[in-house]
Amino acid sequence: xxxxxxxxxxxxxxxxxxxxxxxxxxxxxxxxxxxxxxxxxxxxxxxxxxxxxxxxxxxxxx
Numbered sequence: 331x332x333x334x335x336x337x338x339x340x341x342x343x344x345x346x347x348x349x350x351x352x353x354x355x356x357x358x359x360x361x362x363x364x365x366x367x368x369x370x371x372x373x374x375x376x377x378x379x380x381x382x383x384x385x386x387x388x389x390x391x392x
Contacts, residue, residue, distance in 0.1 A: 340392060344392060
C-alpha cells in the first residue's frame with residue numbers, strides 16, 4: 331500500500347526537487363494528526379491508487 335513505486339518513474343532532476351512533508355511519520359501518526367485536526371479523511375479506507383492525483387493522469391502530474 332506504499333505509493334513510493336511512482337518514484338521510480340522520476341528523473342534524477344525531478345527527484346531532486348521532490349518534497350516529502352510527512353517525513354518519517356507513520357500512517358497511524360498521520361491519521362492521528364488528521365483526527366486531531368478534525369479532517370474527515372482521517373477515517374477513510376486505504377486505496378491502491380495515487381489518491382492525491384484525482385483525475386489527473388500520472389504522466390501529466392510528473
